[in-house]
Amino acid sequence: MSTLKAVRGTRDLLPPETALWTRIEETARRVFARYNFGEIRTPVFEDTSLFARSVGEETDIVSKEMYTWEDRARAASEKAQSLTLRPENTAGVVRAYIEHKLGETGQLQKLFYIGPQFRRERPQKGRYRQFSQIGAEVIGPQSSGSESPLRDAEILEMLATLLDELGISGWTLHINSVGSSADRAHYNEVLRAALVDLAPKMCVDCQRRAVTNPLRVLDCKVPEDQPIIETLPKIVDSLDEESKQHLAAVTAALDAAGVPYTRNHRLVRGLDYYTRTTFEFTHGGLGAQNALLGGGRYDGLSEAIGGPKAPGIGFAMGEDRLVLTLQAQEAAQAEKIDAYIAPLGESLNPAALALARELRRAGLSVELGDGSFRLKKSFEAADKAARRIVILGEDELQSGILTVKDFATGTQTKVPRAELAEFLRKPGGE
Ligand code: ATP
Numbered sequence: 001m002s003t004l005k006a007v008r009g010t011r012d013l014l015p016p017e018t019a020l021w022t023r024i025e026e027t028a029r030r031v032f033a034r035y036n037f038g039e040i041r042t043p044v045f046e047d048t049s050l051f052a053r054s055v056g057e058e059t060d061i062v063s064k065e066m067y068t069w070e071d072r073a074r075a076a077s078e079k080a081q082s083l084t085l086r087p088e089n090t091a092g093v094v095r096a097y098i099e100h101k102l103g104e105t106g107q108l109q110k111l112f113y114i115g116p117q118f119r120r121e122r123p124q125k126g127r128y129r130q131f132s133q134i135g136a137e138v139i140g141p142q143s144s145g146s147e148s149p150l151r152d153a154e155i156l157e158m159l160a161t162l163l164d165e166l167g168i169s170g171w172t173l174h175i176n177s178v179g180s181s182a183d184r185a186h187y188n189e190v191l192r193a194a195l196v197d198l199a200p201k202m203c204v205d206c207q208r209r210a211v212t213n214p215l216r217v218l219d220c221k222v223p224e225d226q227p228i229i230e231t232l233p234k235i236v237d238s239l240d241e242e243s244k245q246h247l248a249a250v251t252a253a254l255d256a257a258g259v260p261y262t263r264n265h266r267l268v269r270g271l272d273y274y275t276r277t278t279f280e281f282t283h284g285g286l287g288a289q290n291a292l293l294g295g296g297r298y299d300g301l302s303e304a305i306g307g308p309k310a311p312g313i314g315f316a317m318g319e320d321r322l323v324l325t326l327q328a329q330e331a332a333q334a335e336k337i338d339a340y341i342a343p344l345g346e347s348l349n350p351a352a353l354a355l356a357r358e359l360r361r362a363g364l365s366v367e368l369g370d371g372s373f374r375l376k377k378s379f380e381a382a383d384k385a386a387r388r389i390v391i392l393g394e395d396e397l398q399s400g401i402l403t404v405k406d407f408a409t410g411t412q413t414k415v416p417r418a419e420l421a422e423f424l425r426k427p428g429g430e
């Protein structure tokens with residue numbers, strides 16, 4: 001008899017890895033609570049038409065990735081129905097918002113979810129057929145402030161905080177605006193015109209997209225097409241004044257809060273009800289599947305599935321990819337030495353050697369920099385070799401209190417010299 005195995009693209013999660021999943025979920029719940037989000041749990045399967053109408057017929061998800069079946073009627077009172085395992089959770093949340101008339105409360109709804117999603121994709125590292133998403137939606141009638149750029153900025157600031165608290169270092173926030181549906185229609189035509197000459201030099205998918213939905217050319221991952229895509233007109237030049245101001249207000253609030261971001265002109269969503277802000281957080285350690293999370297504004301979604309006007313914004317993060325990132329970070333940390341000593345100026349070199357001797361004699365692995373290095377160079381060298389950097393300047397020498405930075409968490413701590421060896425012995429990253 002052949003042995004039965006977990007279905008292709010699905011996995012068993014076993015201890016000790018499950019402890020990491022629990023830690024991620026607990027951290028997410030803690031952060032969501034601080035921002036006044038409440039949990040929503042929607043069914044794992046829904047009527048197929050919900051996804052067709054919300055995610056959109058021409059997306060990869062709906063056109064080829066959904067697990068759909070005909071549910072036979074079991075009694076005369078029942079109807080046969082086409083059902084689908086949810087490929088994402090925004091559609092279910094907005095359906096529930098409409099079904100339970102949450103808009104009639106007049107309050108902004110701030111809802112988060114954690115749970116499995118299903119897509120029939122080609123399985124590879126970071127891409128599975130059953131995967132878990134942690135996501136949230138902020139949705140409500142216009143009078144609740146749901147359209148305000150402050151909502152966008154607050155969600156992005158929350159995500160930056162969440163990733164930091166999870167201990168994920170080195171993420172990049174990409175942000176763009178796709179404007180109003182009129183802006184997008186205009187941009188689609190601008191792209192279509194630009195692609196007439198260019199598309200024949202591109203991949204077959206792009207040749208098709210250039211005709212059916214030019215916007216999606218920007219999503220192309222084929223390396224040879226990238227230089228061509230870089231020359232295409234940018235959507236920002238097709239935005240109306242209101243959309244431009246909305247985006248400017250989002251970035252101004254991010255600047256004020258000190259959240260770093262980069263403008264990415266290629267970040268678009270191909271669907272009609274997506275409006276204005278789109279964003280993605282990526283991480284270099286993930287390889288080809290480098291998106292940790294994606295999201296954006298969907299001011300027209302509720303109406304597209306038969307509900308009242310209810311502007312909203314949300315995101316979904318791939319929990320599997322968070323786990324992979326944290327595991328890779330932990331493995332990299334484990335290979336590093338305990339500390340790198342950076343003397344600030346050549347006059348401190350002798351004192352740095354004395355400190356290195358002290359720590360090495362205490363059994364720690366230590367790399368000694370040089371006072372002639374600029375601080376930036378010391379930090380780069382230290383980050384490659386060690387879990388922490390110890391800064392030794394004139395002040396530190398006089399006071400006997402050293403500045404230590406942990407690379408995994410980015411936190412800086414003042415440590416008395418007598419306690420330094422003990423401090424550096426801790427694994428770090430916490
Ligand atoms: P990708 O470009 O990687 O296919 P996507 O645009 O299909 O991503 P979304 O639908 O926006 O992704 O989903 C949000 C997040 O969910 C992604 O950023 C990713 O982290 C995660 N995700 C999506 N599909 C999968 C999958 N098949 N396996 C694991 N995680 C996934």
Ligand code: MG
Nearest residue numbers: 060061119121
């Ligand atoms: Mg995908």
